[in-house]
Amino acid sequence: MGRPMATSQDFLNGVCSSSLVPDFLKYIFLAESRDGLLRYASGSVHQTIYFPEAKAFHICHPDTKEQLRIIKQCDALSEETQRLARLYEQKRAALEALKKSLLHQAFTGEL
Numbered sequence: 537m538g539r540p541m542a543t544s545q546d547f548l549n550g551v552c553s554s555s556l557v558p559d560f561l562k563y564i565f566l567a568e569s570r571d572g573l574l575r576y577a578s579g580s581v582h583q584t585i586y587f588p589e590a591k592a593f594h595i596c597h598p599d600t601k602e603q604l605r606i607i608k609q610c611d612a613l614s615e616e617t618q619r620l621a622r623l624y625e626q627k628r629a630a631l632e633a634l635k636k637s638l639l640h641q642a643f644t645g646e647l
Contacts, residue, residue: 548590555597555600556600559607560597560607563607564595573585576593
């Protein structure tokens with residue numbers, strides 16, 4: 537978080553060592569996906585990854601310089617993905633507006 541904060545008992549709070557960049561760990565968890573992480577969860581109503589399971593997590597990671605390079609690349613890909621998603625949504629909305637306009641023109645005899 538980069539600042540002091542409070543969490544509920546349902547959060548596992550941790551602080552990365554100097555050899556692990558927090559954003560690198562974020563991308564590791566994102567790569568694992570929600571379903572991948574939930575395989576460690578238990579509970580019938582509320583899925584929780586309990587401390588013993590979380591404590592058993594191990595990751596291999598490169599040195600911090602390489603982690604920072606990977607983070608920069610992942611950030612750039614994430615920004616590009618968001619840009620493309622916005623562009624797609626704009627084009628989809630424009631296509632929908634065109635469709636409505638053409639249908640209106642067709643049904644009013646203007647076409």
